[in-house]
Amino acid sequence: MQQYIDFFTSCRAEIDAQCHPLLNVRRQQALDQFLRTGFPPFGSEDYQHTDIRDLLKENFGFYLQPPTAMQHTCNMFQCLVATLNSYRYFMLNGWFYDENAAADIPQGVFAGSLNVFAACYPQIFERYFNRQAADKGDGLSAFNTMFAQDGYVLYVPADTIVEKPFQLTNLSGGNVSALTNRRLLVVLEAGAQAKLLVCDHSTNEQQASAATQVTEIYLGEHATFDFYEMEESNRKNVRLATTFVEQAALSHAIFNNITLSNGVTRNNFRIDLSGDHAESLLYGMAIADQEQQIDNQTIVNHLAKAGHCDELYKYVLDDEAVGVFGGRIVVAQAAQQTQAFQTNRNLLGNRQCRMFSKPQLEIYADDVKCSHGMTTGQLDENALFYMRARGIPETEAVMLLKFAFMNDVIQGVRIDGLRDRLKLLIEKRFRGELASCRCV
């Protein structure tokens, strides 16, 4: 940990030099917090199974300069969901890459680099950037604020409706093992509507790579937002992501977090339903085998009246994989008529893989409808035999059953093209073909 503090102090000028001053002014406060807390300690309440200090103990390199030779990489790389009709953007090692960026977006909408956004919309930037992360974040998000030099912003002004999805592809990789710190900011003003898909890839499987990511999402009244995030990295990758969401009255959102392939992943999700009648659908899908680990922690705070949250997380584990799910639902006293439902279902392929699941309900209001349910089990032997008895080979039957298990999460995707693409990817994943076939 000290190595990062020393590094930050000695490179401060170099870090700042590439960034807009509005980014840089947040670093000192973040450093102060990080000095106080450091990374969340292993074994503390929310970090029972993911040891951040250990994961980041290696001497990772940093890309403090915007990459120059990235054009090549970005053009070479074809995202698996390339067929989707979307506005496309790329980031490489945390730096926004504007060469290929979509330009034909609707009037008034901003989609692009965090630094450019700070320069063009300083007031909006100041109002939103780092507000949630500073208020609610831990040492991990403070660390990200210290080092983040660029990122992606989607800003949709009031009453602007964008049908076509935005798609951001995060690429990380290079010739050395590196740590990337990237930042996402989403602001949908009142009545705005948009969809964002973020694909997380790594291009070099030879090197260890790690990324911290902080995403702040602000949804105004009546805003509607779809957020799909898909990790498809490799076994040497570490992903530590935190997403903060603030939803005003009558806003409606879907969050769908998909881990198709990874190394070690920690996704923190914190949703504050701050306005009356705000609604969130929260989906998660985790597929892991070998020694992969996926740790999803969600907190949904019902702070105002008649909020609604439906949460569904599903895991399919195999080999020695480890899955962790923590789901906390807090219903404040003011949040009468809240409806909050949580389901976590897990399918274990054998006896070596492990699943840790911890639902938590804290309810301080009396007029609420809340429930949670968790099941962890194996494939249905009877179903498996039934299929084999009809001539379907065992491996195929297993694949069909795993796929069927994920079906309701897939159905939660509201972009038709993405849903179809996802079905294919998941099938490939269960057939073990994904690792060797990243490009289509």
Place this chain on the structure above:
Amino acid sequence: MLNIHNLHASVNGKEILRGLNLNIRAGEVHAIMGPNGSGKSTLSAVLTGNPAFEVTQGEIIFQGRDLLQMSPEERSCAGIFLSFQYPVEIPGVSMVNFMRTAVNEHRKYKGEPPLTAGEFLKLMREKQTIVELDKHLVNRSVNEGFSGGEKKRNEIFQMAMLEPKLAILDETDSGLDIDALRIVANGVNHLKRDDNATVVITHYQRLLDYIRPDIVHVLYKGQIIKTAGPELALELEEKGYDWLKEDATVY
């Protein structure tokens, strides 16, 4: 077509089949009757290779091949079909996808190319009518939310799709009203040919009024204790099994 010799099988360490012998030739319809718990479903499970059941002794030769060496899926492709006593619900797997996969695996086994989407749908429509299976059922998940009768009809529909050499119907009649029974029986008779065989496992004479057996066996405590013509079924209906138990010398 099928020769079972001295078959012993157990489940969870408990021996259920204890030296069963049975020979079936192409073109024949056999009925296997017997009281509850005598091992009828166990026999069908062993014939289809259910891994929960262990064969401890004996052999099964199916069309000249050692059946016990074959996986369940291979047996299916080779022509063995079981209409399950308790068909399994598979949420999330559509009937269409399930059947397309099964049919194409059978075709692959025979060295035939997979059916096109159009060919497959045509085949499905054709076979659905045989058992008067409701059109909307094939768009649902396998057996999910099907009534008892619909599940049984679905079994015969699958049989029609796969055209087995040896069909085993395990209490396909139980829980069916007269109309459904007739539909199921018609379906089975429709699929009957000289080069395939049918084993009807049942408690009741009722079904045998519709599907006429050539040979009737009584299975009791894991053995075939009597084999006779169709008149045996009537006799069992009238007298029950007790008179046979006294005759059974094996215990």
